[in-house]
Amino acid sequence: MKSLPLFFVSQGRRALLIGGGMQAEAKLRPLLEAGFEVHLVADVLVPNVERALTDAGAHYEIRHWQEADLDQADLIIAADVSQQEAELLAQLASVRHIPINVVDRPSLCSVTFPARIQRGDVQLAVGTAGKATLLATILREEIEQLLPAGLGELAEALAQSKDRWQAALPKGAPRRDWLRSVWQEAKLGLPLQPQAVADWLQQRLPAERTQNGMVVLVGAGPGDPDLLTLKALRALQHADVIIYDRLVSPAILAMARADAERIYVGKNKGLHSLPQDQINTLLVEQAQAGKLVVRLKGGDPFIFGRGGEEVEELLAAGISCQVIPGITSASGCSAYCGIPLTHRDHAQSVTFITGHLQNINGNPQDSELNLPWTSLARPQQTVVFYMGLTALGAIVAGLLGGGMSQDTPVALIQQGTCPEQQLLLSTLAEVEADLQRQPLASPTLIIVGTVVTCAPQWETRKG
Ligand SMILES: C[S@@+](CC[C@H](N)C(=O)[O-])C[C@H]1O[C@@H](n2cnc3c(N)ncnc32)[C@H](O)[C@@H]1O
Known part of the structure; x- marks a missing residue:
């Protein structure tokens, strides 16, 4: 079956949706989003359809459809209907020259719904003439990942500033090259607000561009x-x-x-x-x-x-x-080791802090770790030390000096989230000795707090 993709101008047009079940639900959203005036006729409505219709203020009647319903329609969607009714509807629509989509019956359709990608007014449609709708869905998912959010706003901003860039650049290759370079940048991410996208484009207009x-x-x-x-x-x-x-x-x-x-x-x-x-x-x-x-x-x-x-x-x-x-490594390493950084029963806050030793007097042997130990040692929180492996002794001494209990659980995670990941579970009192037995190298992250007991291996740890 051959077909031609066209965009249906929906504003001010009426779509008759027959059916109120799951198939109708799937079609209702795109129809409403496109701005059709939707009239729905159905024997019964599933709650989601009723809610969507009410939210949109759309017209609906709970009764069986009749031929007269087709009179004012610019588009007909038949969902949740029997084969016999589907054939009749296709015939009635054909006589009236009204495009019809009969859900899941491609041979009765004069129009089909493509898999759509939408960013504002920018729309991409993938169709397979009803042959492989699942394939179209997969292609849509893949293309979806390639397109930045804000693309619709970019199209809008291009329209708004059209006079300026058209005046600055002759038709053909110069305009295409400019837009291509704008697009290269846009693909890396656009600002979130429409005005910010307009400002972003403004800085890239040919006259302003460096x-x-x-x-x-x-x-x-x-x-x-x-x-x-x-x-x-x-x-x-x-x-x-x-x-x-x-x-x-x-x-x-x-x-x-x-x-x-x-x-x-x-x-x-x-x-x-x-x-x-x-x-x-x-x-x-x-x-x-x-x-x-x-x-x-x-x-x-x-x-x-x-x-x-x-x-x-x-x-x-x-x-x-x-x-x-x-x-950040604190999120990645903790997740891969089953340690939640906050937990209602353990920690209401989490601190990311550097354990990097500061040289004093420019002498590498002469270094110190100046941190607010008393506040770091308070209970009901998690403290994550980045770059703290070399300074482990100073960290343990600082936390104990600040009043933290010797039993406080500690996790050392080396190369977290990588195949080489290693986890050492211990307590503040024992961690230095444990590290001697199981040496770790950089990069290693140190997590201190009772959340560490959530790690699945905590109960079976050695020592
Ligand atoms: C200079 S900091 C950079 C931190 C990085 N910007 C981040 O957000 O994770 C380097 C420290 O991050 C920690 N780190 C980074 N990646 C890690 C990993 N995969 N496993 C364990 N620790 C890691 C280590 O404590 C390492 O010493």
């Missing part, structure tokens, strides 16, 4: 590549250059555009491969060369990731930048 590229700070999550966000994945797939840290796993880098340049700037403890000010300069230089730069960081860029400093530097240099958050 030759600079942009920098996207992307959170790569704690290690498991499946924990990447859709936005992060899109950014990786469009980057010209990726500047990445030690904590970014090879599996995540492998998801990036194959020909993207990869620059490692990772810092190992005490072994800085590139100082932060040089990383900042590198980011600015790469963006000034017109590239789309992804600054890829472990976890979340704004949690102990120096993302804030990089954003400040970029903005000061006039480079546009965006931040795509990632799952």
Whole structure:
């Protein structure tokens, strides 16, 4: 069966929906969303249909349909009807030249519903002429992931500013190239508010545009590549250059555009491969060369990731930048070990804190950990130490000195969410000795608090 996809102008048109069951429910929402004046006639209504009709203020009658119902219709949908009635309705619609969709009976339809993707006025439709509706649904799901929210607002903003960009750019290739470059950026994520999208586009209008590229700070999550966000994945797939840290796993880098340049700037403890000010300069230089730069960081860029400093530097240099958050290691590691960070019976708050030792007098042997131990030691909270492995002794001493009980459970998680993940469960009193027996390496996260007893292995832990 051949067909031609067309968009039905629904405003001010009447759709007659026959049926009030589950099939009708599935069709009612798109009809109402499209702005049809819906008239529903059904012997019975399922509660969801009744609620949707009432909410929308749509017209409905509980009775059997009759031929006269078709008279004012611009579109007929027959749902939940018998084969005999379906055939009769298809015939009546054909005589009147009214498009009809008979749910689940493609041979009786003159129009079919495609699988739809909608972002405001931007709509994509996938149809298979009724041959493989499930395939259309799967394709829709895949395409859905590729399109940023805010696309409808972008189309609106393009319409609003049409006079300006059309005046600035001749028809054909210049307009297409400009819009393509706008689209490359839009795919990484658009602002959420319509006005913010309009402002965003304003800065990219041909007259305002600089030759600079942009920098996207992307959170790569704690290690498991499946924990990447859709936005992060899109950014990786469009980057010209990726500047990445030690904590970014090879599996995540492998998801990036194959020909993207990869620059490692990772810092190992005490072994800085590139100082932060040089990383900042590198980011600015790469963006000034017109590239789309992804600054890829472990976890979340704004949690102990120096993302804030990089954003400040970029903005000061006039480079546009965006931040795509990632799952921070505290969330990832705790979830993969079955430890809820808050729990009604254990902790009403959670603190993320750095356990990084500060050098004093510029002497690496001479370091200290100055933290508010009394408040960290209070009960009914969870404390998560990032970068705390080297300072474990100082952490234990600080918490005990602040008044925390020796029995307080502690979890050390090495390479959380990765296949190499290791978990050490202990108590404040015993954790140092336990670590001697089961040494762990960086990156390791330390979780302190009674939530640790929720870990499935807690009851069977050694010692
Ligand atoms: C410089 S901080 C970066 C934190 C990162 N921005 C985040 O949001 O997770 C590095 C510390 O994060 C923790 N960390 C990061 N990834 C980890 C992982 N997969 N397993 C355990 N700890 C991790 C470790 O404590 C490590 O020393």
